[in-house]
Amino acid sequence: MSSGADVANALQAQLDGWLRQRLPSARATTLNQRKIFIVPSKTALGLVGVIALLFLLGINFQNSLVYIISFWLLALLLLNIFYTWRNLAGLTLTAMGVEPCFAGEKAVLEVALSRPVKQTKYALELAWKGEDQVQVDLISAQTLRVKLSHSTEGRGYFKPPRLQVSTRYPTGLAVAWSYVYLDVQGLVYPNPVEKAFQPIGQSHGGTTDDGLEIAGGTSDFSGVRDYQHGDGPKRIHWAKFAQTGKLYTKTFVDYASHDLWLDWDELPMPGIEVRLSHLCRKVLDFHQEQRQYGLKLPGKVIAPGKGEAHKARCLQALALFGVVSE
Amino acid sequence: MIWLLAAQLVVMLPFLFDLPLWLLPVLVVVAWWRLRVLAGAASQPGNVVKLLLIGLGVGGLLLSGLRFPSLDAMATLLLLGFAFKSLEVVQRRDAIVVIFIGYFLVALHFLYTQSLTAALYGMVSMVVLTGVLVGVQQAITEFSTGQSVRFNLRLAVFMLLQCLPLMMVIFVFAPRIAPLWSIPLASGQTQTGMTDRMAPGDIEKLGKSDELAFRVTFKGKRPAQHELYWQGLVLNHFDGHEWRQFDRDYDVYQLKTALMSHYRWQPERMQVQGNPVAYEAVYETSGQPWLFTLSPAVEVEGDVLRGADYRVMAQEALQAPFLLKAVSYPATQRDVVLPEYLRTLALGLPSTGDQRSRELAQRLRREAGSEQVYIDKVLARFHDLAFEYTLNPPTLGDKDTIDGFLFDSKRGFCAHYAGSFVFLMRAAGIPARVVVGYQGGEWNAAGQYLAVHQYDAHAWTEVWLAGRGWVRVDPTTAVAPSRVEQGLEAAVQAEGSFLADSVLSARKMPWLNGVRQQFDAVQYGWRRWVLGYDREEQAALLKSALGDLSVGKVALFAGGLFAAIGLFWLLALGMAQRRQPEAPEHRLYRRFCEALAKRGARREPGDAPGAFAHQAAEHLPALAEVIREFTQVYEGICYAPPADGRVATRRLKTLLGKIR
Numbered sequence: 001m002s003s004g005a006d007v008a009n010a011l012q013a014q015l016d017g018w019l020r021q022r023l024p025s026a027r028a029t030t031l032n033q034r035k036i037f038i039v040p041s042k043t044a045l046g047l048v049g050v051i052a053l054l055f056l057l058g059i060n061f062q063n064s065l066v067y068i069i070s071f072w073l074l075a076l077l078l079l080n081i082f083y084t085w086r087n088l089a090g091l092t093l094t095a096m097g098v099e100p101c102f103a104g105e106k107a108v109l110e111v112a113l114s115r116p117v118k119q120t121k122y123a124l125e126l127a128w129k130g131e132d133q134v135q136v137d138l139i140s141a142q143t144l145r146v147k148l149s150h151s152t153e154g155r156g157y158f159k160p161p162r163l164q165v166s167t168r169y170p171t172g173l174a175v176a177w178s179y180v181y182l183d184v185q186g187l188v189y190p191n192p193v194e195k196a197f198q199p200i201g202q203s204h205g206g207t208t209d210d211g212l213e214i215a216g217g218t219s220d221f222s223g224v225r226d227y228q229h230g231d232g233p234k235r236i237h238w239a240k241f242a243q244t245g246k247l248y249t250k251t252f253v254d255y256a257s258h259d260l261w262l263d264w265d266e267l268p269m270p271g272i273e274v275r276l277s278h279l280c281r282k283v284l285d286f287h288q289e290q291r292q293y294g295l296k297l298p299g300k301v302i303a304p305g306k307g308e309a310h311k312a313r314c315l316q317a318l319a320l321f322g323v324v325s326e
Numbered sequence: 327m328i329w330l331l332a333a334q335l336v337v338m339l340p341f342l343f344d345l346p347l348w349l350l351p352v353l354v355v356v357a358w359w360r361l362r363v364l365a366g367a368a369s370q371p372g373n374v375v376k377l378l379l380i381g382l383g384v385g386g387l388l389l390s391g392l393r394f395p396s397l398d399a400m401a402t403l404l405l406l407g408f409a410f411k412s413l414e415v416v417q418r419r420d421a422i423v424v425i426f427i428g429y430f431l432v433a434l435h436f437l438y439t440q441s442l443t444a445a446l447y448g449m450v451s452m453v454v455l456t457g458v459l460v461g462v463q464q465a466i467t468e469f470s471t472g473q474s475v476r477f478n479l480r481l482a483v484f485m486l487l488q489c490l491p492l493m494m495v496i497f498v499f500a501p502r503i504a505p506l507w508s509i510p511l512a513s514g515q516t517q518t519g520m521t522d523r524m525a526p527g528d529i530e531k532l533g534k535s536d537e538l539a540f541r542v543t544f545k546g547k548r549p550a551q552h553e554l555y556w557q558g559l560v561l562n563h564f565d566g567h568e569w570r571q572f573d574r575d576y577d578v579y580q581l582k583t584a585l586m587s588h589y590r591w592q593p594e595r596m597q598v599q600g601n602p603v604a605y606e607a608v609y610e611t612s613g614q615p616w617l618f619t620l621s622p623a624v625e626v627e628g629d630v631l632r633g634a635d636y637r638v639m640a641q642e643a644l645q646a647p648f649l650l651k652a653v654s655y656p657a658t659q660r661d662v663v664l665p666e667y668l669r670t671l672a673l674g675l676p677s678t679g680d681q682r683s684r685e686l687a688q689r690l691r692r693e694a695g696s697e698q699v700y701i702d703k704v705l706a707r708f709h710d711l712a713f714e715y716t717l718n719p720p721t722l723g724d725k726d727t728i729d730g731f732l733f734d735s736k737r738g739f740c741a742h743y744a745g746s747f748v749f750l751m752r753a754a755g756i757p758a759r760v761v762v763g764y765q766g767g768e769w770n771a772a773g774q775y776l777a778v779h780q781y782d783a784h785a786w787t788e789v790w791l792a793g794r795g796w797v798r799v800d801p802t803t804a805v806a807p808s809r810v811e812q813g814l815e816a817a818v819q820a821e822g823s824f825l826a827d828s829v830l831s832a833r834k835m836p837w838l839n840g841v842r843q844q845f846d847a848v849q850y851g852w853r854r855w856v857l858g859y860d861r862e863e864q865a866a867l868l869k870s871a872l873g874d875l876s877v878g879k880v881a882l883f884a885g886g887l888f889a890a891i892g893l894f895w896l897l898a899l900g901m902a903q904r905r906q907p908e909a910p911e912h913r914l915y916r917r918f919c920e921a922l923a924k925r926g927a928r929r930e931p932g933d934a935p936g937a938f939a940h941q942a943a944e945h946l947p948a949l950a951e952v953i954r955e956f957t958q959v960y961e962g963i964c965y966a967p968p969a970d971g972r973v974a975t976r977r978l979k980t981l982l983g984k985i986r
Contacts, residue, residue: 027934043422046422046423046426047426047429050426050429050430053430054429054430054433057433057434057437058433059502059503059504059505060505061437061505061646062502062505062646062860063436063437063440063646064440064497064856064857064858064859064860065433065436065440065444065445065448065856065857066433066434066436066437067497067500068493068497068856069429069432069433069436069448069452070433071492071493071496071497071500072452072486072489072490072493073429074492074493074496075489075490075492075493075496076456076485076486076489078492079485079488079489079492079895080485082895082896082899083485083899086899086900092912094964096965097934112964112965114909114912114964115909116909117909117910118900119900122464122466123463123464123466135464137466137467137468139466139468139469140468141967142909142911142967142971143909143963143964143965143967145965168463168464169463169464170460170463170481170485171456171459171460171463171485172422172459172462172463172464
């Protein structure tokens, strides 16, 4: 629409590209000369004003000591740039991981900051603009872990945007900063609906089809029951039929009847995200109730189970449903 | 923020000696209020209080009679603002403004005094301000308040010291520009040293002070002590009590006008003879324009005025130490042909008074065959009649002071002898005049210069003789030759009056003399090389260092120095190494990965240590246990740093050895 905005966007893209090239993403990054940018701060402009005034005063009164104060402050201004730069140089950031979260919640990135042995670092600021920021000192500790949160939108992978590391230490007359692209990602689960659709998950194993076998349930054969109309031929206990002449169906039912299945196909509502949200809620509920449950998604079935690991597996499947993994 | 207040007090303290006294209570009240705010006992003052305070300040400023615009007014105003600002320091921004004004005030104080002590104090103020600036910018939670103050101050000291080389280079190379406009410096600074009038008793007061008047460095041979007559002013007019320059008081502008018109310097009236004496003198701040030279100063460098009496005078009263370079030819004949105007001045006497002296003069003149014999007779009379040289002469009243001295008291200081001698000359028709200045000085062997103090103040005379011009005659030598040979201390030794009032003077303690002279030598070096570094000095220094002064050469030289300082900074800050020293556990982990890679277990950049350990253990079952333990210890150090990391690091080394 407006070509100005286009140009700005193009420039921004170019800048991002350049930054990315200059600051390649990695799990751990050590800040060095190439990666640190430094400029005088607004405070420095104020001091430059003072220096200029003092220089005028020195000229006007031909006063050597006034000159000296003026030049001393100028030297301080310049030296300070080295100090600020050093305070950032050699800092290593290591991504420790991103804790999974639900869409719309804050994803929390954990970063370990470590300093070179012989340097202490002060007033380091880590920030995602408009999201979160944290200030740390590395004095007695060699390494510190800090957590930063960032809002999420949709489910899937959360890839932290570039993280700004900056410092104004010691005098605030210069700002040194660097952008860090951390090669780490975290899962964002679908946003669970508040109240799940009731009938879902109540379905019994009796309605199972071949899909159950795929799930590896065949080895867990536990008994037989009377044949009912509609039982699949594969389920018929032919051996027993041979013995008794009566049709029996092999049951996984005793076992499966306590299991709850969260089945994508049984959800009455349309829309992928809505369905995922419902499933997510159910997973959480079942986990809460310490029940045994399985999950069926198009192309993915998770056998019934319980416990934290199982919940995580289910939620991951929901989070990554339809997401091309990298 | 309490440290900000402390820094403010440090900055304001030295001003209290120079600025109106009412500032003190104002500053104390402001500081007290600020303390109460910090203690949580009071709130920030409201707008009404602030306005009231500003009104009080401005009112005080107007009432204290400071001239506008003047330095005092500017400093007072700034100081008030500086103090009041502390009442509304709420944010970091306000604090920074206060600190910047503080820097400005530190420099401003040097317009009042540039002494070495003031400079050292200024350095302390700079450290405190810079330390507080660091403290204001960030709070380090790990430190207690005391710790962070010590830490910040130490950092400030380090930074400011590291700045010194660059500061010096800029100081040496920065172009010196002539003043752009003129602001009257101080309003009503005290005057010290020699004044432009001499009544009996005036010079004795100076004789009792051991303050420094000026210092002199000679280029080449130093004249003998008894030749060191530092001429300041010539006093022509006598009103029966007091000697003055002219028949009425001239202010500085009238005096300047006179020195540029009828009383102007006319070099053609002297015949330069004899050996030159070249010297540089640095005059202390005296609040007066008088400069003191060996008469006549034939060549003079600098912006000065000169007069028909061969004086050299500054354009303005000295508000800062003043450097003068001069070459004098003491043997020069001056005014062999005496202009009528000067002759009249040199013969003037009050119409009445001191009759006995007038008669004595006429009688002696009749008896003497020539003017020279007459002079000798008068001098011999001082000697023969046992006149006494004393720092504590009796007072002579207001009338007939010459008679009172010559016939009654016969006790006097140099002013008495010079005044009465000139009176006797004039009464006998010989042109004569009083010269005031300093005689002698203390040689500082450590610094190779001459220090002239107030107690070296002296008065002598010049007599005009036909064919010879002005001839110096010092009647004091007739009574106390040691005054000129060895100085005042020796001359009044018997009396014990030398610096009798200053009991604590270091001069009274001979064992301190060496230290005192060394210290004085340092101060003189300070005066000459730091304070006296101006455009001419800069040109001279660069010329001696570089040969010629082409812009390219100077720029190259300065650039080289800047580069050297940059390198020095990089080295000093430990930033010159290519690789930053790694933490030992990271280094060991890197080696661990390298060792495993050689055995075929390669870690991808993105692999977390735990995941990699798992893979590597699968790949190298024999080492599985070692790998697992190494990883565990490493992660332990990284994520839950133990108090003493060395034990863990040692364990890592042992394990690494097993893999290799």
